[in-house]
Amino acid sequence: MVDGMDEITFQIRRVQRFVDGQSVTKTKLALTAGLPITTLIGMESLDWNPRSSTLRALVRAIDKLESDAAKKKARDELRLQQEAAA
Numbered sequence: 001m002v003d004g005m006d007e008i009t010f011q012i013r014r015v016q017r018f019v020d021g022q023s024v025t026k027t028k029l030a031l032t033a034g035l036p037i038t039t040l041i042g043m044e045s046l047d048w049n050p051r052s053s054t055l056r057a058l059v060r061a062i063d064k065l066e067s068d069a070a071k072k073k074a075r076d077e078l079r080l081q082q083e084a085a086a
Helices: 007-020 026-033 052-085
Strands: none
Touching (some): 007 026, 026 052
């Protein structure tokens, strides 16, 4: 972990950075995680402390969103290579 940060704190910060970095909106993250948007109220606060089940759902959602984005990028790059070869 980073700077002696425990796994839970690391994942909480990961969720916060993901939304703060505008990778995805709170609404999209909540929907992907199967959570109500109200669950993410106050998540910007350093003392935000989600339930473990909430954090697990959010981490799974981020993993899915990142995986989907990587697959899309790979498909786009392949398409561009195929177009260049044609």
